[in-house]
Every structure is written in structure tokens, then in C-alpha cells.
Amino acid sequence: MKILLKNARIIKMDDSPMLEGDILINGNKIEKIGKNIDEKGINQVINCEGNILLPGFKNAHAHTAMTFLRGGGEGLALQDWLFTYCFPREDKLTPNDVYCATKVGVVEYIQAGITASFDMYFFPIMIGKASEELGFRMVLQGMYNSYTDKKELIRLYNEYNSKENSFITYQVGVHAEYTLGDESKDNTLEVINELKIPFFTHISETEHEVKECYERHGVSPVKYFADKGFYDFGGAGYHCIFFSDDDIKIFKEKGVSIITCPGSNQYLNDGVCPVQKYLDNGFDVAIGTDGPASNYDLNMFLEMRILRENNPNIPAYEILKMATRNSALAMKLNNCDTLQEGKLADIIMLDSNLISDRIDIADSIVTNGNKDSVKMTMIDGKILYMNKKLLLNEDVSKMYEDCEKVKERINGEILC
Amino acid sequence: MKILLKNARIIKMDDSPMLEGDILINGNKIEKIGKNIDEKGINQVINCEGNILLPGFKNAHAHTAMTFLRGGGEGLALQDWLFTYCFPREDKLTPNDVYCATKVGVVEYIQAGITASFDMYFFPIMIGKASEELGFRMVLQGMYNSYTDKKELIRLYNEYNSKENSFITYQVGVHAEYTLGDESKDNTLEVINELKIPFFTHISETEHEVKECYERHGVSPVKYFADKGFYDFGGAGYHCIFFSDDDIKIFKEKGVSIITCPGSNQYLNDGVCPVQKYLDNGFDVAIGTDGPASNYDLNMFLEMRILRENNPNIPAYEILKMATRNSALAMKLNNCDTLQEGKLADIIMLDSNLISDRIDIADSIVTNGNKDSVKMTMIDGKILYMNKKLLLNEDVSKMYEDCEKVKERINGEILC
Numbered sequence: 001m002k003i004l005l006k007n008a009r010i011i012k013m014d015d016s017p018m019l020e021g022d023i024l025i026n027g028n029k030i031e032k033i034g035k036n037i038d039e040k041g042i043n044q045v046i047n048c049e050g051n052i053l054l055p056g057f058k059n060a061h062a063h064t065a066m067t068f069l070r071g072g073g074e075g076l077a078l079q080d081w082l083f084t085y086c087f088p089r090e091d092k093l094t095p096n097d098v099y100c101a102t103k104v105g106v107v108e109y110i111q112a113g114i115t116a117s118f119d120m121y122f123f124p125i126m127i128g129k130a131s132e133e134l135g136f137r138m139v140l141q142g143m144y145n146s147y148t149d150k151k152e153l154i155r156l157y158n159e160y161n162s163k164e165n166s167f168i169t170y171q172v173g174v175h176a177e178y179t180l181g182d183e184s185k186d187n188t189l190e191v192i193n194e195l196k197i198p199f200f201t202h203i204s205e206t207e208h209e210v211k212e213c214y215e216r217h218g219v220s221p222v223k224y225f226a227d228k229g230f231y232d233f234g235g236a237g238y239h240c241i242f243f244s245d246d247d248i249k250i251f252k253e254k255g256v257s258i259i260t261c262p263g264s265n266q267y268l269n270d271g272v273c274p275v276q277k278y279l280d281n282g283f284d285v286a287i288g289t290d291g292p293a294s295n296y297d298l299n300m301f302l303e304m305r306i307l308r309e310n311n312p313n314i315p316a317y318e319i320l321k322m323a324t325r326n327s328a329l330a331m332k333l334n335n336c337d338t339l340q341e342g343k344l345a346d347i348i349m350l351d352s353n354l355i356s357d358r359i360d361i362a363d364s365i366v367t368n369g370n371k372d373s374v375k376m377t378m379i380d381g382k383i384l385y386m387n388k389k390l391l392l393n394e395d396v397s398k399m400y401e402d403c404e405k406v407k408e409r410i411n412g413e414i415l416c
Numbered sequence: 417m418k419i420l421l422k423n424a425r426i427i428k429m430d431d432s433p434m435l436e437g438d439i440l441i442n443g444n445k446i447e448k449i450g451k452n453i454d455e456k457g458i459n460q461v462i463n464c465e466g467n468i469l470l471p472g473f474k475n476a477h478a479h480t481a482m483t484f485l486r487g488g489g490e491g492l493a494l495q496d497w498l499f500t501y502c503f504p505r506e507d508k509l510t511p512n513d514v515y516c517a518t519k520v521g522v523v524e525y526i527q528a529g530i531t532a533s534f535d536m537y538f539f540p541i542m543i544g545k546a547s548e549e550l551g552f553r554m555v556l557q558g559m560y561n562s563y564t565d566k567k568e569l570i571r572l573y574n575e576y577n578s579k580e581n582s583f584i585t586y587q588v589g590v591h592a593e594y595t596l597g598d599e600s601k602d603n604t605l606e607v608i609n610e611l612k613i614p615f616f617t618h619i620s621e622t623e624h625e626v627k628e629c630y631e632r633h634g635v636s637p638v639k640y641f642a643d644k645g646f647y648d649f650g651g652a653g654y655h656c657i658f659f660s661d662d663d664i665k666i667f668k669e670k671g672v673s674i675i676t677c678p679g680s681n682q683y684l685n686d687g688v689c690p691v692q693k694y695l696d697n698g699f700d701v702a703i704g705t706d707g708p709a710s711n712y713d714l715n716m717f718l719e720m721r722i723l724r725e726n727n728p729n730i731p732a733y734e735i736l737k738m739a740t741r742n743s744a745l746a747m748k749l750n751n752c753d754t755l756q757e758g759k760l761a762d763i764i765m766l767d768s769n770l771i772s773d774r775i776d777i778a779d780s781i782v783t784n785g786n787k788d789s790v791k792m793t794m795i796d797g798k799i800l801y802m803n804k805k806l807l808l809n810e811d812v813s814k815m816y817e818d819c820e821k822v823k824e825r826i827n828g829e830i831l832c
Binding site: 302 | 486487678679682683685688712713715718721722724725726728769770771780783784785786
């Protein structure tokens with residue numbers, strides 16, 4: 001299957017200037033980017049009419065299935081929200097619940113121009129299944145637990161990552177220092193050392209968390225994990241709001257990425273991630289929406305606006321890079337970070353009405369863009385969303401009904 | 417015509433607790449708010465199914481017709497943006513251009529749950545005409561100029577404001593200190609003194625503006641206008657970013673309102689309005705989107721999120737109040753600020769999926785709401801938008817085409 005996207009404004013996100021031209025997609029990859037590409041032998045020609053082509057947004061941190069927890073526990077600070085609202089409900093989750101609740105989130109990603117997500121949640125295999133069925137690219141965060149012992153973690157890591165460019169890849173991490181038991185800690189570390197792989201976790205999201213870590217271990221969460229060797233092969237931290245200068249130094253030395261979640265941090269009133277400072281220290285910051293329970297609207301445009309409000313001096317192009325290329329790389333997806341010949345065809349089309357004189361096209365996208373601006377979402381060479389219509393083989397209203405049933409059942413069980 | 421909105425969660429925005437009940441609309445007014453209102457004699461009964469009823473959002477500062485300038489001049493700071501991008505194009509505007517460009521903005525307001533706007537732009541009569549034809553409530557800012565001399569300004573003020581609860585009302589102001597000629601200044605002041613009316617203008621939006629005013633007049637813009645007597649009958653300032661403590665004192669003493677435009681200030685990188693400080697000084701701050709040229713997305717939900725990012729300690733209810741009640745009052749619309757028996761039926765319905773456990777329903781709206789959450793927009797007792805459908809007697813695609821033609825013609829004239 002060959003698709004030709006013609007007459008577009010192409011922003012490859014590889015720091016090259018915008019190109020007015022065409023992209024030829026062959027199967028799941030970009031075969032050619034250039035001007036006036038020949039239409040011979042093409043199965044489908046789409047005239048982009050000057051609209052913008054961009055690598056899809058990558059959601060570098062999420063708990064997608066939290067759609068079933070959406071719109072609850074507002075006003076609680078992180079610790080209370082987790083321990084009194086989320087955890088008791090999550091205790092009731094079955095694998096099929098996670099499967100249903102993930103589908104709803106993935107459908108919203110596709111409509112919002114998000115083409116991949118890095119998901120930490122229960123029953124990752126079901127998250128992978130839900131995503132793959134919809135043709136969505138998902139990075140699973142495997143964790144040591146009663147379902148997934150050390151051997152299983154290694155087996156899953158090797159299995160999911162053995163296929164090149166597959167929809168589902170697998171990384172290893174833990175939830176956070178403040179929820180980490182000894183068994184999980186030791187086994188996760190062993191897996192990391194055995195496979196020589198990066199490590200992912202929530203870190204320094206609240207002042208409370210950092211203070212408690214000092215009380216427990218006499219060091220910050222960053223130093224705690226680093227001293228034990230968790231970061232010996234890199235990885236990424238989610239949130240990273242309360243970092244000391246030493247923490248920044250450690251992350252820098254170990255090559256650990258920073259993933260910020262502006263909308264969720266606002267929702268939970270965590271504090272504000274010092275993104276400008278991280279950029280000044282040479283980090284390529286990535287962006288995640290976090291789960292829809294702490295950020296109802298899965299919307300990278302909103303994340304970029306909130307991030308910008310606290311960092312008015314970051315150029316728009318850098319913010320756009322965070323939401324696309326940096327996030328892809330933080331998620332260890334190095335084949336869909338930019339639009340390049342040979343890379344995966346994970347492409348979105350944004351309405352050119354956003355721009356008129358192109359003084360700064362990135363600024364147009366960051367300041368003018370909204371979910372309505374997404375005209376097309378293509379993942380792995382397949383068009384999943386076009387002109388406000390989802391092109392899926394599944395019944396989307398049924399997905400919402402199924403998710404609602406999960407929510408109702410679990411709320412019922414909690415109230416009993 | 418009697419409409420009954422049944423089974424709703426009603427937030428009146430008068431600081432009373434949320435009410436689960438019904439609202440009866442008779443003609444253009446709210447006749448009754450209560451529980452189990454009798455359906456006898458009602459023309460239309462709408463089951464709100466637990467969704468939220470709220471006074472419509474009021475857009476306290478806008479230049480709605482700037483839809484024709486949308487998506488241009490990005491990256492320019494305010495002064496350059498105005499003088500090199502906006503003003504040359506605005507010079508080419510005809511009254512009919514403003515009429516066409518206003519319609520597009522009004523349609524977007526209705527879809528976004530905005531039920532009234534305070535508009536400063538060329539040819540206000542045409543803005544009023546476009547708005548009234550669509551059944552939208554608009555406050556016009558009249559200005560002294562070659563079309564509207566002193567006598568005409570007084571005539572228009574008296575004419576528009578003579579009818580109680582009409583769609584269109586009229587206030588008087590100027591653009592800003594830095595664009596004010598002597599003739600406009602003297603005549604505007606005379607009108608204000610003669611009619612004893614409030615005064616409205618852009619003020620202290622950039623550091624540059626304040627600095628220049630000091631150079632010109634030896635005082636801040638606030639003191640400049642206050643000393644001359646412009647604020648003797650109150651009014652409001654748009655933007656109000658760079659206020660000294662003395663400026664704050666003057667606004668407070670004169671009873672002048674503060675209208676903030678968070679999205680536009682971000683777009684133009686003006687700086688951040690110190691909203692928390694104004695609240696601490698006892699102001700009821702109002703919110704405007706500003707014109708769509710400096711804020712593509714006419715979206716009060718986005719304004720509330722951006723405002724909150726810099727003011728994490730303002731309770732969500734206060735932010736919601738800014739976007740509804742405070743804005744109405746700053747616009748001198750004191751009959752659609754809250755939901756009360758006898759007040760105008762300017763009501764929006766928001767999706768109850770935003771909330772689940774109602775710890776703080778205002779927080780749910782502010783943090784979870786987006787334009788998709790708007791299920792109904794009613795202005796003056798008429799439903800103009802319901803279940804994602806506009807209920808207007810005009811062809812909306814033609815409006816966009818007409819606006820596009822204005823844009824193309826003017827850009828063509830500029831490039832010649």
C-alpha cells in the first residue's frame with residue numbers, strides 16, 4: 001500500500017527548515033519526502049492543500065486506563081488522591097477492565113493527534129492488546145508484581161522488544177520510591193542489571209514525597225535510586241518537580257530524561273516543573289499528559305500552553321520538539337521521532353488555517369493549535385482519523401459504554 | 417414560550433450551594449428555580465439528566481472581528497504586532513468586512529458556551545448588527561473618531577442603552593494611551609463628564625507602554641487617565657499587567673474593574689497579569705479572550721487553565737466566578753451575571769461526565785472542562801446550540817467563506 005500526501009507544509013522536527021512538498025508512504029514507512037513526487041503506482045493520493053504535516057505527538061507519560069477514574073477526587077493533593085480515591089478503586093480492577101478503559105483513552109489520543117503513548121498501569125499485556133487492536137503505538141511499562149515475577153519480566157521485555165518497529169514495546173520501572181516494597185526493589189534492580197536496560201519511575205512530584213524520602217533514607221529520591229544503581233543504564237523520571245542541583249547533576253551524568261506533565265501537575269496542585277532550568281542544564285525535556293484521572297483532557301495542545309505559561313522564554317519550536325521528538329526518544333522510540341525517509345509513518349496533519357504569514361510556524365502551532373486543528377492522524381502508515389472521522393473497525397460508543405460499566409461497577413463495590 | 421430545564425445540577429454563581437433541580441424559563445427570563453417544577457403549560461421540557469447548568473461565560477474583552485487577522489504576525493511583540501501587522505490591514509476594513517468577520521467569532525462563542533462579549537473594534541454598529549441577528553448579547557465599545565463625533569457618541573450611548581435587557585448595549589472608551597490623539601482625548605472626556613459614565617481602555621499591557629507613558633507624561637497610564645478624570649465614574653482596564661502599588665490604589669479608589677486576558681498575554685508574550693495580587697487587594701477580576709488574532713482559540717476553559725497556572729492558590733470557584741459573574745458585572749451587564757429568578761436566561765449546560773464525586777464541582781469544571789463539555793448554549797431564553805449542533809437560521813459555512821474573502825482581499829491589498 002502506497003499513500004502519497006501531496007502539497008503539504010512539512011515540519012520534520014529534525015531542525016531542518018519547513019519544506020513545501022510531498023511525503024510518500026510505503027507500507028508502514030516513509031519512503032520519500034520531496035517535491036512533486038510521481039503519482040505513478042500510488043494507491044491513494046491525498047491533497048493536503050497546504051496543511052501542515054508533523055510527526056505525531058508522543059505522550060511520554062500516561063496511565064491511559066484511568067479513564068474509568070476520570071472526574072473524581074478533585075481537590076485532593078496527590079497523596080490523598082492516590083491513597084483514598086485511586087488505589088481502593090484500582091484494587092478492584094480486572095484485566096478486562098483495563099482493556100476496556102484503555103480503548104477509550106486510545107481513541108481520544110488518535111483524535112488529538114497523539115500517535116504513541118508510554119503507559120504505566122496494571123495488566124500491561126491488556127493495555128498492549130487494546131492498543132494493538134486499534135493500530136496505536138504503545139510503550140508498556142512492565143513492573144515486578146504478583147503477576148509478573150522476575151523471570152516473567154525478562155521474558156516479556158525480550159519478547160515485546162524482539163520485533164523491530166512493532167506497535168508494542170516494553171520498558172521496566174516501578175511506581176515510585178514511596179510505594180516501593182523491598183521485593184519489588186530488589187527484583188527490579190536485578191532485571192535492570194541483567195538486561196542492562198533503562199529505568200522509569202515517578203520521581204520528586206511533590207515536596208512531601210521528597211521530604212518523606214529524606215526521612216526514610218536520608219537522601220532525595222533521585223539519589224536513592226541512583227545510589228542503588230537503578231539509573232546505571234539511563235531511563236527517565238516522570239514529573240521531576242522538586243529536584244536539587246545535585247539531583248540535576250545525577251540525572252545529567254546518568255543520561256536520564258525528564259518527562260514533565262504540566263496539566264496533571266496543575267490538576268493536583270503539585271507545583272511547577274522548572275522546565276527552563278532543565279533546558280539550561282542541557283536536558284531534552286519530554287511531555288506527558290499523565291492519566292485522564294488527573295488530567296481529564298488528553299490534549300497535547302493544552303500541555304504546551306500550560307508549559308509555556310511558566311516558561312515564556314522557551315521558543316515555540318523547542319516546545320513542539322518536546323511534544324514530538326524528545327518524547328519519542330524518552331520513550332525509546334527512535335524510529336518515529338522525526339519525519340525522515342526510512343522512519344515509521346506516524347504523521348499528523350494540522351489545519352493550515354492556524355497560520356497565515358508563517359513568521360514562526362511552530363509558534364502558530366503552539367499558540368493557535370487545539371484539538372480541532374487535527375485533520376488527520378496516521379499511525380504505522382494507516383490513516384486512523386480523517387476530517388473529524390475515526391476510521392476504526394470498532395464501535396466507539398460501545399467502548400465508552402463498556403468503560404462506564406467498569407466505572408459504575410467499581411464505584412458500586414467501593415460504596416458497599 | 418416556556419422552557420423547562422429539568423433534573424440539572426444548578427450552579428447559580430451567587431455563592432449559594434449547588435442545587436439539584438429545575439429552571440423554568442419564560443420568554444427571555446428565568447421565571448423559577450427549584451425542585452420538581454410543574455410541567456403544566458410548558459412548551460418544551462428538556463431533561464438535563466444531571467448535567468450542570470451555569471450562567472454563560474462572559475467574554476469581558478474582545479475584538480471579535482479580528483477573525484480575519486487570525487493566525488498572523490506570530491512571534492511579534494505587542495507594539496510591532498499592532499503597528500506592522502494589524503493596523504495596516506485594519507486600515508482596509510469596510511463596515512461590511514467587520515460585519516462578516518464578527519459573525520464567525522460569534523458562532524464560535526456560542527459553541528464555546530460564551531453568551532456575551534464586550535467588543536472594542538471598528539464600526540461597532542455593524543458588530544451590534546451581526547450579533548443581534550444571531551441572537552448574541554454584545555456590549556459595544558463606542559469610540560470618538562471620524563465616523564462618531566461627540567454628538568453621535570452621546571446619541572448612540574443613549575439609544576443603545578435605553579432599552580432594558582436588549583441584546584446590544586453601549587459603553588465608551590479609547591484604544592489606549594499610546595494611540596490617543598488630543599481630539600479623541602478631549603471629546604471622550606467631555607462625553608464621559610456629560611453622561612457621567614464609566615470609561616474603558618487597554619492599559620499597562622506591556623512594560624514598554626508604561627515606560628513610554630512616563631516619558632511622554634511623567635506618570636503611569638493609570639495616573640494619566642485618572643488625573644484627567646477619565647475614571648471619575650468608574651469603568652475597567654483591559655490587561656492591567658504592569659501596575660504599580662499606586663496604580664492599584666487609584667483603580668481601587670475609583671472603583672475601576674480589572675479585566676485580564678491570559679491567553680492573549682501569553683500569545684504576545686506581554687508578561688503575566690498579577691491576578692492573585694489584585695484579588696488580595698479586593699478586586700473582582702474579570703476575564704476576556706481578547707481578539708482571535710492574538711488568541712486563536714476563543715475558549716474560556718483555556719483562559720481559566722492558563723490563569724490558574726500562574727495562580728495555583730486561587731480557588732476554582734473564584735476562577736469560575738471571574739469567567740461568569742465578575743465579567744458580566746465588569747461589562748455592566750447586571751441582569752445575566754448569575755442564575756436568579758427574574759434575570760435573563762443566558763444559561764449553558766456542561767456535561768456532568770466532568771464530575772463524579774463532587775468534592776468540588778467548580779474545580780471539576782475548571783480543571784476538566786473543555787469546549788467539548790458544552791452541551792447547550794441558551795441566550796435570552798433561546799437555545800442556540802444543543803448536542804453539538806448550532807440552531808441558527810444562517811448558513812455557517814457561508815460565514816466562514818465570507819470572512820476568508822475579507823482576509824484574502826485585504827492581504828492582497830497589503831501586498832500590492
